[in-house]
Amino acid sequence: MGRQPCCDKVGLKRGPWTIEEDHKLVTFIVNNGIQCWRMVPKLAGLLRCGKSCRLRWINYLRPDLKRGALTEMEENQIIELHARLGNRWSKIASHFPGRTDNEIKNRWNTRIKKRLNLIGIDPVTHKSIEHKEKSETNNMESNNSQNEQENIVISRSESDHQTARAEAKEERINEVIYETSNLTNNYEMLCGVGLNMVNCYSPTFSLEDSVNPSTSIQDDVAIPQWYFDSVDSVMPWNSFNQLDDKEFFFSEKRQ
């Protein structure tokens, strides 16, 4: 029995979000919080599916998002974490407060991978490409004599598995230690940065938007920045619910 689709796609809007849609979503979430993503578009008056709203909020509208390009230091940390965690982007992103998994994944696919290739490192294995080729050659050679060595391989495989298990265990311990120390660091960062955070906003535009030159994406001046007038950017959802909805605390910052 197949699953039902996450939403009835008939009549739903797709593609880039307009400023108006962003406004509706942000206003709704800020005033009501998120109980159920599926209900959000209906209650907010949006012709989008819940998934799309969730994605837009997480990747773009969340008040605690950090905007701007990733620094070289952050890139290096991504490489280090990728070597340890692989393509677990959300896990990697959790080490970078204010960064999204999508952002890091995009960065990896568009820049970091190439950067590693350029310096001769395989982005998948994080080993030097030369070394990888060598080991592949060795594998081919060993395949040729596979039948002869079958008995040896069988007897060795168990000890290899034991070694691999021990390594995996050690790696997991290191990971936990690393994550624990990072949690502390992240907490300190959040405490230090969160209070004065201004969320830059860089919306995408629909065709209708592009008609109006004042909202052209090429016009830096027109790129609005949403910011809280009187509310800390980092606050719990239940605090949002207590706010007076007459006081519209998102405003468009003109530069």
Added chain:
DNA sequence: AATCTAAGCAACCGCACGAGT
């Protein structure tokens, strides 16, 4: 100026997982 190409990124899709029934 026009066209082509590559890079960057927002958004979509399908699957997996955990909670609830």
Added chain:
DNA sequence: CACTCGTGCGGTTGCTTAGAT
């Protein structure tokens, strides 16, 4: 235990922009 539902995640697509020719 089997199933549904909501959500999160990773892979992929397709649009926009910038740079090259």
